[in-house]
Amino acid sequence: MSGPSPSPARARLLLILAVVALVAGVAAAVIAIELVQTVLT
Amino acid sequence: MSRGGRIVAAVAVVGAVLAAPSAASAHAYLIKTFPVASGVLNGPPSSVALTYDEAVEPRFAIISVTNTAARQETTGPVRRSAANPDTLVVPIRPHLPQGWYLVYWRAISVDGHPVQGAYTYAVGPDPGPAPQFRIPSIAGSATSPQLLITRWLMFLSVMIAIGLFAFRAVIARVLPRRVSGTNLRAVSVAFVAASIIGLVSIPVYLEFATAVDSLRSVFDVGALVPLFRVTAFGRGYVDMLICFALFCVAAWTTLYLDHSDREHRSVAEIIAVTGAVLAALAVLSIPGATGHAGQTSPRGLSLAADWLHLISGSLWLGGLVGLLVLWFTLPARGRVAGLSAVVPRFSNLALASVIVLLVTGVVATVDHMPALDALWDTSYGVAILVKIGILAAAVVVASGNLLRTKPRLIAARTDAKLGPPAAGLLRRLVGTETVLVAGAVFVAAVLSSLAPPPPAFALQNSALAQVGPGRVAQTVKHGGYVLQVLVTPNKAAAPDSFALRITRNGLPVRHANVTLTFNHLQMQMPQQEYQLTETRPGVYSRAAPALIMVGKWGLGFNITPPGGHPFTALIVDEAEG
Numbered sequence: 001m002s003g004p005s006p007s008p009a010r011a012r013l014l015l016i017l018a019v020v021a022l023v024a025g026v027a028a029a030v031i032a033i034e035l036v037q038t039v040l041t
Numbered sequence: 042m043s044r045g046g047r048i049v050a051a052v053a054v055v056g057a058v059l060a061a062p063s064a065a066s067a068h069a070y071l072i073k074t075f076p077v078a079s080g081v082l083n084g085p086p087s088s089v090a091l092t093y094d095e096a097v098e099p100r101f102a103i104i105s106v107t108n109t110a111a112r113q114e115t116t117g118p119v120r121r122s123a124a125n126p127d128t129l130v131v132p133i134r135p136h137l138p139q140g141w142y143l144v145y146w147r148a149i150s151v152d153g154h155p156v157q158g159a160y161t162y163a164v165g166p167d168p169g170p171a172p173q174f175r176i177p178s179i180a181g182s183a184t185s186p187q188l189l190i191t192r193w194l195m196f197l198s199v200m201i202a203i204g205l206f207a208f209r210a211v212i213a214r215v216l217p218r219r220v221s222g223t224n225l226r227a228v229s230v231a232f233v234a235a236s237i238i239g240l241v242s243i244p245v246y247l248e249f250a251t252a253v254d255s256l257r258s259v260f261d262v263g264a265l266v267p268l269f270r271v272t273a274f275g276r277g278y279v280d281m282l283i284c285f286a287l288f289c290v291a292a293w294t295t296l297y298l299d300h301s302d303r304e305h306r307s308v309a310e311i312i313a314v315t316g317a318v319l320a321a322l323a324v325l326s327i328p329g330a331t332g333h334a335g336q337t338s339p340r341g342l343s344l345a346a347d348w349l350h351l352i353s354g355s356l357w358l359g360g361l362v363g364l365l366v367l368w369f370t371l372p373a374r375g376r377v378a379g380l381s382a383v384v385p386r387f388s389n390l391a392l393a394s395v396i397v398l399l400v401t402g403v404v405a406t407v408d409h410m411p412a413l414d415a416l417w418d419t420s421y422g423v424a425i426l427v428k429i430g431i432l433a434a435a436v437v438v439a440s441g442n443l444l445r446t447k448p449r450l451i452a453a454r455t456d457a458k459l460g461p462p463a464a465g466l467l468r469r470l471v472g473t474e475t476v477l478v479a480g481a482v483f484v485a486a487v488l489s490s491l492a493p494p495p496p497a498f499a500l501q502n503s504a505l506a507q508v509g510p511g512r513v514a515q516t517v518k519h520g521g522y523v524l525q526v527l528v529t530p531n532k533a534a535a536p537d538s539f540a541l542r543i544t545r546n547g548l549p550v551r552h553a554n555v556t557l558t559f560n561h562l563q564m565q566m567p568q569q570e571y572q573l574t575e576t577r578p579g580v581y582s583r584a585a586p587a588l589i590m591v592g593k594w595g596l597g598f599n600i601t602p603p604g605g606h607p608f609t610a611l612i613v614d615e616a617e618g
Contacts, residue, residue: 011309014298018309018316021291021298025316025323028284028291032323032330035280036344038273039335 070094071158073128074144078160078569079171079586085137085164089115089144092128096121098272101149101254104131106142109172114142139164141586143174149254149272150336156492158561159589160569171536171586187259191249193486195242196328197358197479199285200351202235203321204359206292210314212386213363214301219382220375227370228363229296235362236289243282251275277331281324288320325351332489337408346404353397358482360387360394361475368468377460380467381450388447395436402429411499418501419494419563428484435477442470497560500595501613509615519610521545524598526612527582533591533616540582541573541598549579550602558597559587562613573598588616 006014073092076082089106099119106114114133122128129148140163147157161171209228216223251268252259259265269275295313299306306314329335329347337343364380364387371379406416406425416422446467453460501507505517506526513528525542539557543550555573573581588594594614601607 014307014309015312017294018298018312021294021313022316022319024287024291024294025319028287028320028323031280031284032326035277035330036326039330039344040340 071146074160076162078589079162081163081165081168083165085135086133087135088130088132090122090128090130091144091146091148092125093148094127095150096126097129097148097150099129100268100271102129103145103147103256104129105145106131106133107145107174108137108140108142109174111174137164139166139168141168141171141174143589149274155254161586161589174589185249185253188246188249188253189483189486189490191242191246192490193483195239195246196482196486198235198239198242199324200355200482201359201362202232202239202292203288203324204355204357205232205235205363206295206317206321206359207356208360208363208387210292210295210299210317212360212390213367213383214299215386216367216379216382217301218304220378223371223375223379225301227366231362231366232296233293235359236285236292239285240282240289243278243285247275247278247282250278274331277327281327281331284320284324284327288317288324291317291320321355322348322352325355328489333409333493334405337493342404343408346401346408349397350401350405353394353401354478354482357391357394357398358475358478360391361471361478363387364467364471365475368464368471377450377453377457377464380464381453381460384442384450384467385447388443391439392443395439398432399436402432409493411494411497412502414501415494415498419498421488421491421493424484424488424491428481428488431477431481431484435474435481438470438474438477442467442474446470495562497562497595500560500597500611501562501593504595504611504613507613507615510617513614515612517610517612520608522550522600522602522608524600524610526596526598528596528614531588531614531616533588536584536586537588537616538582538584539571539573539587539596540576540580541600542580543600543602544579545602551575551578552603553581554601554607555581556599557583557585557587558595558599560595560597561590562593562595588614591616 005011070093071091072094075088075090076086089104091104099121102119104115104119108114114137115131116134117132119129119131122130129146141161142164143159143161145157145159147155150156161174163171205228209225209232213225213228216225247269248262248265249259251257251265252261254272254274255265255268257264269279291313295310295317298310298313300310326344326348328351329344332347334340334343334347364384367379367383368376410416410422410425416426446463449459449463450467453463505519505524506515508515508526509528509531511531513526513531516523516525518524523544525544527538527540527542529538531537541555541557543553543555552575555575557571557573559569559571569585569587571583571585571587573583576582592615594616596612596614598610598612599607600610
């Protein structure tokens, strides 16, 4: 990996943002799976 | 296999699969009525009750009961039966006089499409001959221009946003590293713009769709918003809005975290992009679950095909838009180098997307078409053919990019003078391809607004003859029997007379048991069945107000000859108004 490494505080912030994105994705997936499951059953 | 060979093979697969028979089912079915269709009651009923195969929403349903003078006889709103949630009940004026009445109904299926039908009943004991009814004017279409345009804009913006995200985050990510002085800001801005339009267009479409379904003004927002989650269709699109908003959160975060100047992604970037991909996949699964795919057997296959169809379509369309954005925003000195870095990567993805799009499109077509001739005999089938035609044109243009532009741009890495003409050709071809694919999305919006042909449509293929409009005198042969069918005057909503003359070896076949069933081939209606009586030797007839709507009817003569095997002779009859 090239480029300067972020400071620990910024790295933590970036990780928190990434987790927020992941939680958003998982939440969307759960909503969609529930809907599809309703249709299939 | 060469590219040409692959295309030929794909066309062969399309033909072979289309030729295969299939079963289709969708939309709410009327399975029971009170009063029964064409029945004569001894006294006036206090209400009309319609039972469907699913719980349809009474707030979106219309049941009209009119007399021969087209006077409305209902006295209150449609409500759900306390005894059976699948039954809708409407009160009617007490002490209706003797005579014939027309019940005309419209309901919204779980997939959001209106279904409608009609039947007649009589209040006796002496209602007189069945008259001709005027069909009340009730909006039954889900394809108003405003609704179509909002649906199109919704699909277009959501598909472009997701495709642009994939283009920005995966395909074009190499650009700043490979071509100095370039960046992906313009693609990111285009993605954010498309996603904002998507966030606005989903609720706007839902508003328009709810207004059409509930027969309210689109400006009656206060009344419409509470109805958003009343139907499965509305709930589905609210879920889609939530999922798309979550996708925007994940995708915007991903782009914020992305360092495209680094070859490898950081852990945070990988986590974020995983979330965005999950959300995008979730968004694209919802239109199928709330539309035809979710109502068509086998549902698992239909949903998977629809999902893959939307994913591949989004990658293709979004990528094309991304290429155009790059073309117009890259600095002139870096344009050819930039395009030669991105176009070959996109071409591989586009080829895979087109193949998946074709295969899943064929699967969906086979799923929805009860018979091959429904493709050209129904508006749903014609829309599919138009979509196939537009996509075929887009594939031809795409092959120009694949076979001409891509090799020239690659060659331009070593021979600079090849670059500018190749970039010019790319712009023209990608522009045309984008317009064509956007057109195909519009036809898809039309397609998903139309009701697929009812399963009864498949009856046409087993018909011994197609007759009408106008008076019918048709002779057909079946298993050694000669059958002469007479229908007079063969008009919808009129007291038609039906007769069947059966002979074998020139002699009338007497004492047979003959019943006649009626199925409307273009509209879902309960099947009607009448017993025919032998009025002359070998002639079985009956007067019945069975052709209650114009259109094509499947007339099934179920014949049991004395001492012979029972058989059915099916005639497709077109009745005029």
